[in-house]
Amino acid sequence: MTTLKEIAALAGVSRGTVDRVLNHRGSVNPETEKRVRDIASLLNYQPNKAALALASQKKKITIGVLLFGVENGNMFFQDVVEGVEYQQAKLTGYGCTVIIRSTLFDPHAQLEAINALLTSGIHGLVISPYNSPEIIDKINELSDMRIPTITANTDIPDSKRIAYVGSDYYQCGCTAGGLMGLITGGRAQVGIVTGSSLILCHSQRIEGFLDTVRVSHPGIKILDIATNLDDDFKSYNAASELIRNYPELDALYFTAAGVYGGCRAVIDLHKKGQIKIICFDAVERTKQLIRDGIIAATICQQPFQQGSRPVKLMFDYLSTGVQPENPIQYTEASIKIRENI
Numbered sequence: 620m621t622t623l624k625e626i627a628a629l630a631g632v633s634r635g636t637v638d639r640v641l642n643h644r645g646s647v648n649p650e651t652e653k654r655v656r657d658i659a660s661l662l663n664y665q666p667n668k669a670a671l672a673l674a675s676q677k678k679k680i681t682i683g684v685l686l687f688g689v690e691n692g693n694m695f696f697q698d699v700v701e702g703v704e705y706q707q708a709k710l711t712g713y714g715c716t717v718i719i720r721s722t723l724f725d726p727h728a729q730l731e732a733i734n735a736l737l738t739s740g741i742h743g744l745v746i747s748p749y750n751s752p753e754i755i756d757k758i759n760e761l762s763d764m765r766i767p768t769i770t771a772n773t774d775i776p777d778s779k780r781i782a783y784v785g786s787d788y789y790q791c792g793c794t795a796g797g798l799m800g801l802i803t804g805g806r807a808q809v810g811i812v813t814g815s816s817l818i819l820c821h822s823q824r825i826e827g828f829l830d831t832v833r834v835s836h837p838g839i840k841i842l843d844i845a846t847n848l849d850d851d852f853k854s855y856n857a858a859s860e861l862i863r864n865y866p867e868l869d870a871l872y873f874t875a876a877g878v879y880g881g882c883r884a885v886i887d888l889h890k891k892g893q894i895k896i897i898c899f900d901a902v903e904r905t906k907q908l909i910r911d912g913i914i915a916a917t918i919c920q921q922p923f924q925q926g927s928r929p930v931k932l933m934f935d936y937l938s939t940g941v942q943p944e945n946p947i948q949y950t951e952a953s954i955k956i957r958e959n960i
Contacts, residue, residue, distance in 0.1 A: 682933050684703050702927035705927050710934055724749060730757055733761075748773065748775040750818060754778070775819065792824040799828070809870040810862075847877040851876075851883075854879075855880035871896045898914060919952065
């Protein structure tokens, strides 16, 4: 097992300096800090678990978790919160506090929530970020303050976040494109209903879908793209407009929440069985719509893991100072249909 003394010898610094770097006990020259962290990572340094528990209890680590809320009907994040709470319960014995907050899809609301978490004294932030320059700047500011950020569910790769846990959304879009080709025989008139274009996962799901159908299923035509901001009422209106404006429409692709509202429009306009539908996630309403034959297939992305794993990674980093071995951690995507839902 690698020791602090061995790391210190290789880095050419004192054991106390290594301790300060790996346990965030004070200011260290940035070049020295990087050298120590690189050596610790190279040697796969793992702290003694008993010592880690004691040190964590003394440090009283506080992690802030900021997710998009369920206020607008996005039930997916309830499962993410369950993952966070599961990890929170496991870490309580290590003296770790987890503060969970949620906001709507609004960068200013996120900035206010981040500032409120800072006032609460957080040492690290787990966030589902709104993809905007203001949020990038804030994450970079936190990094300069030695408050690390891990993104969950959706990423913001141009920032100084130390890791991302969530789906490979471009690949999920490709999967959806392949599914659409299979269930329509490669010929369809598709309407796309999406959330905010400033949520990276939404735009990547569209990009992957478009690339796949263009190359592999040229008989699939995209009629229009409508937005619903993850809201069921807006989704109902968006889907209704698509159906009325394009009588030839025979397929819908939902890239975000609001699936229930969109499907209600299909039912109310007497289009059940005439429109093939593909969406994401398996909240209870979506499961029932699959059982009822409204939705053909959904692509799931392990929301529980998207809540649990980033909190564990953040705690490990704050406790040891060692960066996550893999900064990009994709959760598994699985396809659900009526026969396996």
